[in-house]
Amino acid sequence: MDRDAFTRSLRILERRHPLRDWSADLTPFEILVSTVLSQSTTVANERRGLAGLRKTLGDITPAALAAAHERDIARAIWHAGLARQKAPRLRAIGHEVVRSWRGELDSVLRLPTEDAREALMSIPGVGPKTADAVLAMAADHPTFPVDTHIARIARRWNLVGTQDYETVRSALEAWTPARKRKAWHLALVAHGRELCKARNPQCDACPVRSDCDWYRAHHGLPLDARATERHGLTKD
Numbered sequence: 001m002d003r004d005a006f007t008r009s010l011r012i013l014e015r016r017h018p019l020r021d022w023s024a025d026l027t028p029f030e031i032l033v034s035t036v037l038s039q040s041t042t043v044a045n046e047r048r049g050l051a052g053l054r055k056t057l058g059d060i061t062p063a064a065l066a067a068a069h070e071r072d073i074a075r076a077i078w079h080a081g082l083a084r085q086k087a088p089r090l091r092a093i094g095h096e097v098v099r100s101w102r103g104e105l106d107s108v109l110r111l112p113t114e115d116a117r118e119a120l121m122s123i124p125g126v127g128p129k130t131a132d133a134v135l136a137m138a139a140d141h142p143t144f145p146v147d148t149h150i151a152r153i154a155r156r157w158n159l160v161g162t163q164d165y166e167t168v169r170s171a172l173e174a175w176t177p178a179r180k181r182k183a184w185h186l187a188l189v190a191h192g193r194e195l196c197k198a199r200n201p202q203c204d205a206c207p208v209r210s211d212c213d214w215y216r217a218h219h220g221l222p223l224d225a226r227a228t229e230r231h232g233l234t235k236d
């Protein structure tokens, strides 16, 4: 897929999935916690984990998490899955935010994007994906977080020749105006959940199939010549 096709497709998907910001009623720290909880689970179960944590802690703050027992955190977030791995991670994050920034993320989020990203990634257990999600959703930094849905779509659209996080993120940011990154991130996630699923993508109902390299490859249609040349397109 070339840049024009990418832009065309994202405009279509943005119209189909108008901006619905899941983070609108969350504090920046809750967005960080929610992003950790969301790993390897569904949105519904992530939200159940967050609700459980709120019920156990009252307000979800760095200080409250740092002071809680791991087993209580694990019990509270049980619905979100991987509770034994996520509980110590959340507790360590709470502890680090208290230690480094007196328990509040706002001063970090006010930094220039790359500085804020670096600061967030200095927290044990916070990787680039989590940092980008917090930056975009909590403070409108112009990052393009890449989750599992977006990584899959980028592969099907043949946007990059490799799947490592930074390469995919850079490619998406290069082709997405800064003011559109949050909206297009959310539109792609919604598209991955609705139609472009990991198994059995619903291509016949997809509004962007005419530009999709994966669809073309699977339906014997001519491919974007530049994409073919760049990546040696093959069926997956």
Ligand code: SF4
Binding pocket: 156, 195, 196, 197, 201, 202, 203, 204, 206, 207, 208, 209, 212, 213, 214, 215
């Ligand atoms: S045509 Fe199929 S593979 Fe391509 S974006 Fe649409 S759902 Fe995904």
